[in-house]
Amino acid sequence: MIPELGHFSLILALALAVMQSGFSFKGASANQPVLMSIGISAARGQFIFSGLAFLSLAYAFYTSDFSVLYVASNSNVALPLQYKLAAIWGGHEGSMLLWAMTLSLWTMAVTLFSRHLPEQFRARLIGTMGLISVGFLVFILFSSNPFDRLIPAAMDGRSLNPLLQDPGMVFHPPVLYMGYVGFSVAFAFAIAALLGGELNPEWARWTRTWTTVAWIFLTVGIAFGSRWAYYELGWGGWWFWDAVENASFMPWLVGTALIHSLAVTEKRDAFKMWTVLLAIFAFSLSLLGTFLVRSGVLTSVHAFASDPTRGLFILIFLGLVIGGALTLFAIRAPSVGLGGKFGVVSRESFLLSNNVVMVVAAGVVMLGTLYPLFLDALGMGKISVGPPYFNLVFVPVMTPAIFMMGLAIFARWKNAELPALMVRLKWAFLVSVVSALIVPSVMGEWKPMVSFGLLMAFWVIASACVSLLDRFKTNSTSLLNTIIDLPKAYLGMIVAHMGVAVFIIGVTLVNGYGKEQDLRMTPGQSVKVDSFTFEFQGISQDTGPNYMTTKGHFIVTHGNGTPFTLEPEKRSYDQDSMPMTEAAINPGLIRDLYVSLGEPLDQGAWAVRIYIKPFVQWIWAGCLMMAAGGILALLDPRYRRRNKDKQGASL
Amino acid sequence: MMKKMFSIIALAFFLDFNGVGVNAQTIGNDPAIESRLKALSQELRCLVCQNQTLADSTAPLAEDLRREIRELIAKGMTDEEITAYLVARYGDFVRYRPPLKSQTAILWAGPMILLFAGFGMLLITLRRRNALIANDKDAEE
Amino acid sequence: MKFQLKHLVPLSIFLVLLGFLMVGLKLDPHEVPSPLINKPAPLFEQKLMTDANQTFSVGKMRGQVWLLNVWASWCTACRQEHPLLMKMSQELGIPLVGLDYKDTDTEGLAVLNQFGNPYSTLVADVEGRVGIDYGVYGVPETYLIDKAGIIRYKQIGPITEEVLYSTLIPLIKGLQ
Numbered sequence: 003m004i005p006e007l008g009h010f011s012l013i014l015a016l017a018l019a020v021m022q023s024g025f026s027f028k029g030a031s032a033n034q035p036v037l038m039s040i041g042i043s044a045a046r047g048q049f050i051f052s053g054l055a056f057l058s059l060a061y062a063f064y065t066s067d068f069s070v071l072y073v074a075s076n077s078n079v080a081l082p083l084q085y086k087l088a089a090i091w092g093g094h095e096g097s098m099l100l101w102a103m104t105l106s107l108w109t110m111a112v113t114l115f116s117r118h119l120p121e122q123f124r125a126r127l128i129g130t131m132g133l134i135s136v137g138f139l140v141f142i143l144f145s146s147n148p149f150d151r152l153i154p155a156a157m158d159g160r161s162l163n164p165l166l167q168d169p170g171m172v173f174h175p176p177v178l179y180m181g182y183v184g185f186s187v188a189f190a191f192a193i194a195a196l197l198g199g200e201l202n203p204e205w206a207r208w209t210r211t212w213t214t215v216a217w218i219f220l221t222v223g224i225a226f227g228s229r230w231a232y233y234e235l236g237w238g239g240w241w242f243w244d245a246v247e248n249a250s251f252m253p254w255l256v257g258t259a260l261i262h263s264l265a266v267t268e269k270r271d272a273f274k275m276w277t278v279l280l281a282i283f284a285f286s287l288s289l290l291g292t293f294l295v296r297s298g299v300l301t302s303v304h305a306f307a308s309d310p311t312r313g314l315f316i317l318i319f320l321g322l323v324i325g326g327a328l329t330l331f332a333i334r335a336p337s338v339g340l341g342g343k344f345g346v347v348s349r350e351s352f353l354l355s356n357n358v359v360m361v362v363a364a365g366v367v368m369l370g371t372l373y374p375l376f377l378d379a380l381g382m383g384k385i386s387v388g389p390p391y392f393n394l395v396f397v398p399v400m401t402p403a404i405f406m407m408g409l410a411i412f413a414r415w416k417n418a419e420l421p422a423l424m425v426r427l428k429w430a431f432l433v434s435v436v437s438a439l440i441v442p443s444v445m446g447e448w449k450p451m452v453s454f455g456l457l458m459a460f461w462v463i464a465s466a467c468v469s470l471l472d473r474f475k476t477n478s479t480s481l482l483n484t485i486i487d488l489p490k491a492y493l494g495m496i497v498a499h500m501g502v503a504v505f506i507i508g509v510t511l512v513n514g515y516g517k518e519q520d521l522r523m524t525p526g527q528s529v530k531v532d533s534f535t536f537e538f539q540g541i542s543q544d545t546g547p548n549y550m551t552t553k554g555h556f557i558v559t560h561g562n563g564t565p566f567t568l569e570p571e572k573r574s575y576d577q578d579s580m581p582m583t584e585a586a587i588n589p590g591l592i593r594d595l596y597v598s599l600g601e602p603l604d605q606g607a608w609a610v611r612i613y614i615k616p617f618v619q620w621i622w623a624g625c626l627m628m629a630a631g632g633i634l635a636l637l638d639p640r641y642r643r644r645n646k647d648k649q650g651a652s653l
Numbered sequence: 654m655m656k657k658m659f660s661i662i663a664l665a666f667f668l669d670f671n672g673v674g675v676n677a678q679t680i681g682n683d684p685a686i687e688s689r690l691k692a693l694s695q696e697l698r699c700l701v702c703q704n705q706t707l708a709d710s711t712a713p714l715a716e717d718l719r720r721e722i723r724e725l726i727a728k729g730m731t732d733e734e735i736t737a738y739l740v741a742r743y744g745d746f747v748r749y750r751p752p753l754k755s756q757t758a759i760l761w762a763g764p765m766i767l768l769f770a771g772f773g774m775l776l777i778t779l780r781r782r783n784a785l786i787a788n789d790k791d792a793e794e
Numbered sequence: 795m796k797f798q799l800k801h802l803v804p805l806s807i808f809l810v811l812l813g814f815l816m817v818g819l820k821l822d823p824h825e826v827p828s829p830l831i832n833k834p835a836p837l838f839e840q841k842l843m844t845d846a847n848q849t850f851s852v853g854k855m856r857g858q859v860w861l862l863n864v865w866a867s868w869c870t871a872c873r874q875e876h877p878l879l880m881k882m883s884q885e886l887g888i889p890l891v892g893l894d895y896k897d898t899d900t901e902g903l904a905v906l907n908q909f910g911n912p913y914s915t916l917v918a919d920v921e922g923r924v925g926i927d928y929g930v931y932g933v934p935e936t937y938l939i940d941k942a943g944i945i946r947y948k949q950i951g952p953i954t955e956e957v958l959y960s961t962l963i964p965l966i967k968g969l970q
Contacts, residue, residue, distance in 0.1 A: 282804075297815075297819060298822075299819060300818075300823055303705075310819045314816075325808060328808055331804065335798070336798045343782075343787075346779045362767045362768050365767050369759075369764070372814070373759075373760050375815075378823070379814050379821065383827070384825075384827055385752075385757065386747070386749055387749075387751050390696050390749050395764040402772075700826055701932065713896065714931060717922045717923075744826060744828070744929070747826075
């Protein structure tokens, strides 16, 4: 019964989405307020019914309704509740429904928070989002329906892949989708502007908030995914340049460019068309990512079961949305004026340089990800492009951006003089170089790549500190008051940039000084890695809610500190599948200890892998700082105050 | 007694202090071979579990290939020779670091070309733009 | 409103990308093509599984067109192609050499006893070393080798009727 209701809700949602686009666009072009308000109501209705469909599927999982094929394929009775619910997005059909529902959520938010926008613009905004909803809902209803029945119903379902039975699965996809899908709002802002034929000077400010929120979600979502891979996969890796990881990273890079570009457009009313193009790019990359994961065109550990027919459908959809947007861009783009003047060296040009680097970086990631496909399609053989390539090319591309981050804080709007900048920052530079030369030796061994990475990170931190100190000097009140009085947008920038530095420190140090030992251990044996002694006590068997586990017991001692235990496991979720490794991690501020149980060997010995990962948590701490910076920037009242003024003025 | 002490001390000298204690042993008989194997296999792709490196994969073929590489290292082959040995049998697909060939020229040169082109275009655009704006201003006066 | 050609660049790039993706839908990114096509078949010698006193050697096959079929008792896909192999062994008129890959003699022979033996010659590759030399990465795989000992074609996965009639048989005829 409920699945049928869910199915029906989806159909209604589609009908409402069609109304949403139809009435909005017609109302906008004919300037009919009544039609436009019907469009808004339809949008809200679409949200309700998409939500109902999603809840119906959730109910089916909650009650383990195995008469629904999708539930039977992704869940079973023994699965703990949180994973039964996370299984909603464990497979292709459910994750598409998550996409559509998230899109309707963002649509609803836009209808609520866009009342201050000019009516026609707002209608085109909602209309554009409606068209995207239509595409997804049609795709779901005609080729990926999660409500298809399984007759006769199964007694018990297949389980959720054990790798996914983890808290990471509960958080990572929804947060990530909020980010991915959220870029559709920026996209809609761009389309609405192009359709309207003129670019309101306020446009950048309106778009900026929505883009920042989506970007924050995407940053956190990617960080979640990376950290999950780290503790789940058993070998302590956190980024593999896998096709799907890249598919989420490319929109992030362009999204970052978009945030910076919006700052220029807002300040100078300049580069509007470039910003519009970036907004189109960001969402296009989201859509491209969705295609790549499900079409079977690339191999990926994340890929859903591939189906070329579905792939074709998504590709056509992609073609229409992106092709349409870029055609609209080509036709409407030249209509805008140039805007305010600014120097070749200025804060504006630094922000645009960020754009160059971010867009090139996204291009490089795309090049590497799709190159095997390019060669294969041209009949030029099959190659693989993996981490060695990406790690090698990515650093040189990003380096200019990191160096400019330091300079950019001090560059004045409109015109900055390069020599003056250099002079201001000479101490910061000196401190960075000296620290970058000393720290590696402190860590154990001087390595040039480590030094370089640290130089970049310290440079960002040092220049941020110089900037903060400047502000304190000009302020006569106390330190605390000064911090509170700082404009949130400025503080947000400092925090986000420091987050980048923290991230770089984490990556550099874990790559440079991480230790790994592959050992054969019998109970009673111990090994010393760095200053830690690991004693293997033996194995015990245990059971979990839906698995059997073999636990290894290790006692770790470190100098005079209290010993602690680490218990890596090998879990069997059902007879057929291979045992899964659950590593045991002792996280720390400056190091993680990571123990992984391998295969049983002869004579009661076990293969054991022990890792020391220095500063690895800084990687995700840095990402969270970036997100925090974004939140701070959002809280800046300067945005809201101006909104209120605008509303007052138009009345 | 002295002999025993001497041999223990001698043994301790030959072991890596920053790694294996006297008890536990590293997998595989020769740490030097193992570290070369690790470095090599981390750049190679498992053909069965195609999203893992040869180092990490537990597939039977991966174990066979690691055994093969150990033997080749023991025979004295260089890293390049071992890679070439595998490429001769499985093709370039097995390399995670793409070879430098005419087909991959764009792949390897692309990033730097894009970066320079990007900055170049920015510079040109900014200059041109400023000239145009100056012209407009002059025209207005 | 002026129309500027440069604003068409993003669309053009996208259309090229779209073209590649469309072609990509028809390709299989998992398939690893063999670099040994048109290269000499790696030589090896093995005792027959059916008679330890006799050996098989690739060198001795010179002058004949023949097929090398890599299979195993634990391989379910091999059962799929088995009936076709039986047919091929009767009708093709060329030697079909079976390489029992990473298997035990007992289990391999048991399967052949149960389902029939299509192979004119049967050898074992217990450790998979011959497989590595041939670039085997899954079972079943089949190699077509010509009179000069050069590999002309590799079938990845089970041989299907379509492959047999549209590719293999014409190739074999051409090589004879």
